[in-house]
Amino acid sequence: GCAAQPGSDIPTSSQPRRGGRLRVAFAGGGAQETLDPHLANLFLEASRSKAMFDKLADYGADVSIVPRLASKWEAGKGLSTWRVTLRAAAFHDGRPVRAADVLHSYARIADEKRTFRAKANLALIDLRNSRAIGDRTVEFALKRPYAEFPNVLAAFGAYIVPEGADEFSRPVGSGPFAFGSFQPGRSLLLKRFAGHWDGAPYVDELEYLIANEESARVNAVLGGQAEYAHDLTPATARTHENGGRMAVVRLSNSGMQAFAMKVDRPPFDDPQLRQAMFLLADRSQMVDSVLSGAGQPGNDLFGKDYLYYAADLPQRTPDLERATWLIDRAGAKGMRIQLDTSAAASGFIEAASVFADQARQAGLDITAKTGNKDTYWADVLNKGTICCYRSGAMPIETHISQRLLSHSTTNATKWARPEFDALYDKAVGTGDETRRRALYLDMQRTLHAEGGFLVWGFADWLLGTSPRLRGVVNAPANTLDWARFDKVWLG
Amino acid sequence: MNGPDAVERPDAAERPDAAERPDAAERPDAVERPDAVERPDAAERPGSVVRASAGKGAVWLRRGLGVVLMGVPLVIALLGPWLAGAPEPRGVSFAAVAPLGTDFVGRDVWEQVLLGGRSVVSVAVLATLLAYAAGVPLGLAAALAGRSRLDEVLMRPLDLLLAVPSLLLLIMLAALFSPGPAALVLIVALIGLPEVVRISRAAALEAAGGTAMQALRLQGETWWRRAVGYAGRSMLATLVADVGVRLVGALYLVASASFLGVGLPPDASDWAVMVDRNRTGMFLQPWAVLAPALLIVALSVGLNLTFDRAVRKGGRP
Amino acid sequence: MILQVDGLRAEVDGRALVDGVSFELAAGDVLALVGASGSGKTTTGLALLGEHAPGVRLSGTVRLAPGAVAYVPQHPSTVLNPVRRVGGVLREIARRRDVGEREIARRRPDAGERVLEAARQARLSVELLGRYPHQLSGGQQQRVVLAQALLLDPVLIVADEPTTGQDGLTRAEVIEEFRGLRTQGIALVLLSHDLAMVRTLADHVAVMRDGRVVESGPASDVLNAPRHDYTRRLLTTRLLPRSPEAPEPPRTAENPDGPDGRDGPDAPAVVPAGVPLIEVRGLVAGHRRAGVLREVSLSAAAGECVAVVGRSGSGKTTLARCVAGLHRPGSGTITMNGEPLPRRLPARARDVQYVFQDARASFDPYRPVSAQVARTAVRLRGASPAQAAAAARAMLDRVGLDERTTARRPAALSGGELQRAALARALLAEPKVLICDEITSGLDALMQAAILDLLDGLCRDLGLTLLLISHDPDVVARLADRVVTLENGRITAQKARPTSPSAGTTSQSARITAQGAQITSESAQ
Amino acid sequence: MSLTRYALRRLLLGVVQVVAVATLVFVLTEALPGDAAVVLAGDIPDEERISRLREALELDRPAVERWAGWLAGLAGGDLGGSLVSGRPVAGVLAAGLPPTLVLAGLTLLLLVPVSVGAGVAAAVWQGGLLDRVLTTVTVGLYAIPEFALGVVLVALFAVRLGWFPPTAVGAPANLLEQPALLVLPLVVLLARPVCSISRLVRAGMIDALGSGYVAHARRLGLSLWRVRLAHALPNALAPAAQQLARTADWLLGGVIVVESVFVIPGLGTLLNDSVAARDVPVIQALCVLFAATTVAANLAADLASYRLAPAAAGTR
């Protein structure tokens, strides 16, 4: 369900109109960027890939899986083979999308020698034993039983490219827009693809403009140079919200904001101290100060409002007294703790600053250390004790498998428990939906009680759109309807 | 200006020290006037007496302007931390509450303003002083060396420093140095050093090539006295003009350095850091940017006006 | 009437520098202001243009006829723009747009030609026009300033010591040019110590002393029948040639052996009167590629005074600067007592001191003169600051400068006063060799005599070796034991003992030293 | 030694300097924490992934070997390929150069008359109202960070009044085709250098105006402004010329703030991006370019200094 909720004073009832060139402004990767959809990493690249290519499935607004190129999928016996049926669709050059294209695309992503982002998601597929059954059906063999296979089809960057494609200076895909022209670091011009299976876009042309500076994106919309500005700060949103020259769209629940404590080393190997941290955090103040109010408080769990989210667990509220008592018991009173932060994501520096203040009131001496923003993620993965952390939208299952299992490769909290791993294996090994839900709830209960993530909030993702632009819907970043331009129109 | 007829110049009244300036550039036109030039006795003209008393108030105001502009920020910087009181709980960021609203992390801007002057003044001033303390002698040495090998030995390595993009240098230093005010002062001074050397070298060249310099050498005068006492004195006006401006450059370098993780923490109470960090809310809650920016502007304008005055008072031979 | 001055007064802090000066000047008239060094001539001259030094207050009336007033300042180097080639400035003056009626009346042909004409009048050779001021010799700079004045087509020229840097021949030619100007109806105010020039040029003479005109009137009256005592003393003072029976140079520790006839292959023809204390051999020096000195050899014994004469631009100053260590020669040796002089300046400066031709430029404009003078004693003689100050006071006193004058910055001293201060500064180093580059050009006859007596005394009593550079044959005759003539960078003649050609006469031609009279191309190249 | 020979020697030294800078930068980037592989890995810094990336980018070869290879390539005019996009570095540079050249060129063109004019005016009427106003305005502008100035100007003149386009997004590759685009960036670029240079000109001018040669030039009947501009000014310019060279250097290095506020993808943005991506070949090539301009600017400034102080040029 994608509730259409465009910016404040735009009437939602207006009829879609054909035509025009839609210009959208994103922060970009500079002159070095490429159009290879499998290399997509930045929001800009994700949105461009989505415009030119399709995945087999994608995330809905609650991060459940919605079919795209795949019209349906069904598990074989034992959940270790999956049969996926493709719908009738065509690439921009007229060739139909076939099972061979799917296999080629997945093989390319999973290539041992390469490092595409979705590679980890696809690792479960035994491609050698997977095969095409006719042009429109693919049978995937998995390395072990896996109930959440549709998550793989929707993985970030798992786009379908034509068989043999390995060079993307003039990309050909099956998405709603076809390649027009490209100036690296400046702009990408796309043209409406009339033959798109999901209905052709309303606009004739789509131009991606690159403006790294937020103020420039906003000014481009205000000055009529663009119709859509991606990623605004809350302060900017508040500035222009009521000005009438730009509509602000809030994509709620787009980003988890957290502190990641490493549970395998002092001081946070002590559950009491983690508990104290959970209790001393004043989440609503964080949301107010750091997100300028553009978000909701978190409850130390990933994926608020997503499928399988444990919404029933009690919301934590600050309890300084108990936090202080716990800190005392943990023998950490007055302890100096270094909180790693950097400009790697917006809000990190502010979050560290505000949190350090709150911790001080409970008797902890937290100092923020600003690290290099470019290598931040690698730096904090194994080093330090507590760091700022954020995550975009993904299924809760993916979050767990990538970050919270003993063998997870990006386990920033060093959460490694055999009994937790077992729960996970059970969950993805059962085809029974209710049982799976119960298992996820169990896992989340453990994490809520003593996990390493202090999830203090969920940030809204903020967009600025020109009043002319209609049809922009509220969907968390990285989901299907976010930054999707085939269903919007210029009024 | 003080030809006998100069007392009639209207602007002379506004310049208390004008009577001592041999502003000869404007002088001789009087002689060329086609009609006979009458040069009346200046001492007997009542105008000169009236002028002195009438100009007094204006003169005081003008003298005061620079000092006031400079004084307010300095006083806030010095006394602010005592006036600030205990930190108040944070509010919503960029809220327009009294007196100056809140900043990007919901702190009270007025309190931040009170707290934020000390580091600005001390770090920027120290760094600038350090850059000058090292740069001016180097520049003088290079100038006095003429186009000799010493000049190359001094200047070419500094060219290297100039040629490395400062962004790279900053990131690099950020990675190497542990954050701290001392490191910050060093870094900012280091980045400013080559320019100081080049400018002081250029300013000293003329004095260095002059006869007086040779006379001083013939007197066995020490390098220090020749360079600093004579060449340094003759380029004082240039240096003062430069330092007045360079200080501000140092200030904002501190701010960008803090953003990259060098020196001050990125949420430090520091005017320059405040300007830099609160810019996202510039139109929402302008005071968070305006207040510290105005203080910095006042400080540098006041500094420049006062320096101008001091140099003018110091006079020329 | 071109100029009418009435009750001119200049004062500093209530002290009068010039007081009650009044005179009138008609077209084509020449008024000479003569008087003691520091008597207020320059101050008066500047006041005619409505100018004054900083801190000075002017009062009184100056009335001027329409037309340009040209000014030839006493110190040319301070008025030449260091970054402009001299020819460029001359052309600029010739082209200037605010042309008076006089110019329109006779439309001048062409700026370039006018520049050439002015340069010719000022005896400035054309090659020099492409140079920067610092690339010119003292005399050449002076002629540039003169050419500038002549280009102006003025009604009045105020010329402050216009010929001090010129050799006899050029001086005579310049005086001749001034005479020519008179016939064009240009009035001239001449501020000068050069009584011979005054005699040939002036219609009226005013004698100044301590800021007041003590006597004035037609030139013939004042010069031939002076009424005031001071004028009389000024006119009667004669520089007496050094007595023929020169004393044996004193045997100092440095040359105990006396003469030993060490004539090298290129030894001068005239044997110096004693063992050479300082010896220059085969000196070659120049600026960039242009050679100035070619194989100059020269020597001087202790206590001896060797005069170096020659035309302006012949390389005298360059030679002196080489000896002093301020200019690196291309080749050649300079030895003292057979030892090469130390290359490093402070060590060398203890033995060899140089008094700059341009006294004003050689002082730091920011510090009081007395303080600068005293530093020599501190640095080179190791005196304590207090001792140095006392020594400086004593030395300044000997050259006739009182404490009040020298407590001021250089800009507030007159040209002659600075020249004396510069001499005092060099003498404080108690050097073995003193090089004097035109040090008496700005002094009145009385003061000149006193200074030369002082130097003579130092030579005789302390064995000071003097290298004297001067265009004034009287000065040379007064002091020199030997005269060396420099021409185009070569030594062309040496004479054992000059006779004063000017003794008793004032004729111009006689004042040209015989040795320097060849009319050759200016440029040293 | 003549100035020509001096310049030649400096140019030769310059080549050495450029290579030295490139080496230094190589060492610096090597010493920077993290390499292109780590940066490319982004927020999924899986160790295996990083080592694969490293292999793919040939970062596993020893640094010295890569350095030698790069230098050999440079000697042959080959700048290599970008680590991130694989495109030839020369092409990447060529795309970033024109906007930077346009901005820098126009800024310098305007900067000289404006700053010299302001400096001269302030000196001529020293201590007067104009002087104070000029001091206050220029120093005040200087004390406002470029970013704030840029954003305020855009908000006022582009968004509110609509006189100029707010950014250059979607502009033609050749910025000169749309001059209105350049107005605000130029104003922002000029604000600071005008201050620093005009202050230096003013200080030098005040000294020069008080000198004997200026007084004498007036006596010689040259017009007031001619004396100020042709006689006093050249003597006042030496320090300003140095500062001008620094400014030129700064401008040619690309000005990140202005480029990002107005979305002009020039060399500054390119450097910023490639440092962020640890794209060593691009960084190296940029630094060679910057070092060359720095050496050239310094040489020009030094020659100007000697021309403006001929007496000093003559010594030794």
Ligand SMILES: Nc1ncnc2c1ncn2[C@@H]1O[C@H](COP(=O)(O)OP(=O)(O)OP(=O)(O)O)[C@@H](O)[C@H]1O
């Ligand atoms: N600014 C000043 N302040 C105080 N005294 C001054 C100042 N300028 C000049 N004097 C003094 O005024 C006197 C006259 O100076 P002036 O230059 O007119 O002398 P002069 O006759 O030209 O001497 P000379 O022949 O040595 O050049 C000197 O004693 C000098 O020291």
Ligand SMILES: Nc1ncnc2c1ncn2[C@@H]1O[C@H](COP(=O)(O)OP(=O)(O)OP(=O)(O)O)[C@@H](O)[C@H]1O
């Ligand atoms: N820096 C320089 N560069 C080039 N030529 C120079 C330089 N300085 C002096 N000259 C030239 O060298 C020659 C000798 O100059 P020098 O100053 O030694 O002459 P001088 O004999 O002292 O003359 P004067 O009697 O006029 O002072 C002159 O022709 C002069 O023009």
Ligand SMILES: [Mg+2]
């Ligand atoms: Mg005089």
Ligand SMILES: [Mg+2]
């Ligand atoms: Mg000479």
